Amino acid sequence: MADLMLGIETSCDDTGVAIVRPDGTVVASAVASQVELHDRYGGVYPEMASRAHVDAILPTVRKVLDDAGLAPEDLTAIGVTRGPGLIGSLVVGTNSAVGLGDGWGLPVYGVNHLRGHLRSADLDEKRVTYPAMVLLVSGGHTLLAHVQENGDVTLVGSTRDDSVGEAYDKVARMLGLGYPGGPAIDRLAKTGTPDVDFPRPAKDLELDFSFSGLKSAVSRFLAANPDHPPENVAASFVEACLDVLLTKCRRALEQHPSRCLVVVGGVAASPQLRERAAALCAETGVELCLPPLRWSTDNGAMIGLAAWDYRARGLQERPRPTTSLTIAD
Ligand code: KG4
Ligand code: ZN
Numbered sequence: 001m002a003d004l005m006l007g008i009e010t011s012c013d014d015t016g017v018a019i020v021r022p023d024g025t026v027v028a029s030a031v032a033s034q035v036e037l038h039d040r041y042g043g044v045y046p047e048m049a050s051r052a053h054v055d056a057i058l059p060t061v062r063k064v065l066d067d068a069g070l071a072p073e074d075l076t077a078i079g080v081t082r083g084p085g086l087i088g089s090l091v092v093g094t095n096s097a098v099g100l101g102d103g104w105g106l107p108v109y110g111v112n113h114l115r116g117h118l119r120s121a122d123l124d125e126k127r128v129t130y131p132a133m134v135l136l137v138s139g140g141h142t143l144l145a146h147v148q149e150n151g152d153v154t155l156v157g158s159t160r161d162d163s164v165g166e167a168y169d170k171v172a173r174m175l176g177l178g179y180p181g182g183p184a185i186d187r188l189a190k191t192g193t194p195d196v197d198f199p200r201p202a203k204d205l206e207l208d209f210s211f212s213g214l215k216s217a218v219s220r221f222l223a224a225n226p227d228h229p230p231e232n233v234a235a236s237f238v239e240a241c242l243d244v245l246l247t248k249c250r251r252a253l254e255q256h257p258s259r260c261l262v263v264v265g266g267v268a269a270s271p272q273l274r275e276r277a278a279a280l281c282a283e284t285g286v287e288l289c290l291p292p293l294r295w296s297t298d299n300g301a302m303i304g305l306a307a308w309d310y311r312a313r314g315l316q317e318r319p320r321p322t323t324s325l326t327i328a329d
Contacts, residue, residue: 007304011085079307110319
C-alpha cells in the first residue's frame with residue numbers, strides 16, 4: 001500500500017501519532033494526553049513532559065499501526081515535529097522518528113509545528129481556498145499569516161508577549177479551574193454575563209497582539225473583587241479576547257484580500273471563537289475554514305499532512321530539534 005505518512009507530534013504535552021494520506025485522509029490517529037500529569041502543577045512541567053513522551057511514543061506508534069491494520073513496511077515515510085516547542089519533548093520525538101526511520105528504512109521529514117497547525121484545516125477533507133488568512137491561536141502562539149496556494153507564508157501579525165491560549169490557561173488558574181484552562185473557561189463563561197469591562201489590548205498595534213495586560217487586569221480585578229461571580233469574570237475575559245482576535249482578523253482581511261479565513265490551534269476549539277469567526281465571515285463574504293475539533297489541538301495527523309508538503313518539495317534532511325522556528329520557516 002502506498003502513500004502512507006506516519007506523523008509524530010511531541011512538541012509540548014501531547015504524544016500524537018497518526019497515519020495520513022496526501023489528500024488529508026486520516027487512516028488512524030491516537031493522542032496520548034499528559035493532562036492528568038500536569039494538572040497538579042497548573043501547567044506543563046517540561047521535564048515530566050519529556051519523560052512521559054519517552055514512555056508513550058512507541059506504544060502510541062504501535063497502537064496506530066495496529067488500528068490501521070498496517071505493518072511498518074507499508075509506510076512511505078515519517079514526518080516529525082522538529083520545533084518550535086519544549087526542547088526536551090522535541091528531542092524525544094525527533095530521536096524516536098530518526099530511530100524508526102533508520103530501522104524501517106524510511107525517509108524522515110522534520111516538520112515545523114506551526115505549518116502542521118496550518119495544514120490541520122485540510123484534514124479529512126480539503127477546505128482551504130487561497131489566498132487564505134490564517135489565525136493561529138494556540139498555547140504557544142497567536143499570529144495572523146497570509147498564505148498562498150504554493151505554500152508561501154507571510155507573517156502579518158503576532159503577539160508581543162503572551163499567547164491567547166496562555167492567557168486562557170493563566171486566568172483559569174486564577175479562577176481555580178485546573179489545566180488546561182481553555183475548555184474550562186469556555187464552559188464557565190457560557191453561564192456568565194460579561195459585566196466587567198476588561199481592556200482590549202493591542203488596539204493600536206495594527207495586526208499584532210498583546211495579552212499580558214489583559215491577564216494582569218483580570219488578576220487585579222480578582223484581588224479587588226474576590227466575591228464577583230467567577231462565571232462573569234470568565235465571560236468578560238472571553239469577550240475581551242474575542243473582541244481583540246476578531247478586530248485583528250477583520251483588519252487583516254481588509255489589508256490582505258483573502259478567499260477564506262482559517263482558524264487553527266488549540267483555542268480554535270473554543271465554540272465562542274468559532275461563532276464569532278462565522279459571524280465575521282458571513283458579514284464580509286469570506287469563506288470560513290475550521291478544522292474539526294479533534295484536529296484543533298495538537299495531534300500527529302496535522303504533522304503527517306504537512307510532511308507530505310515537505311516531501312513534495314524534496315525537503316528532506318535529518319530532523320534537528322529547534323525552539324526558534326517562525327511560521328514562515
Ligand atoms: O495547539 P495546542 O493544543 O498546543 C500548542 O501548540 O500550544 O493549544 C493548546 C491551547 C491551551 O492554551 C488550551 O487552553 C487551549 O489551547 N484550548 C482552548 C480550548 N481547548 C484548548 N482554548 C479555548 N477553548 C477551548 N475549547
Ligand atoms: Zn500546537
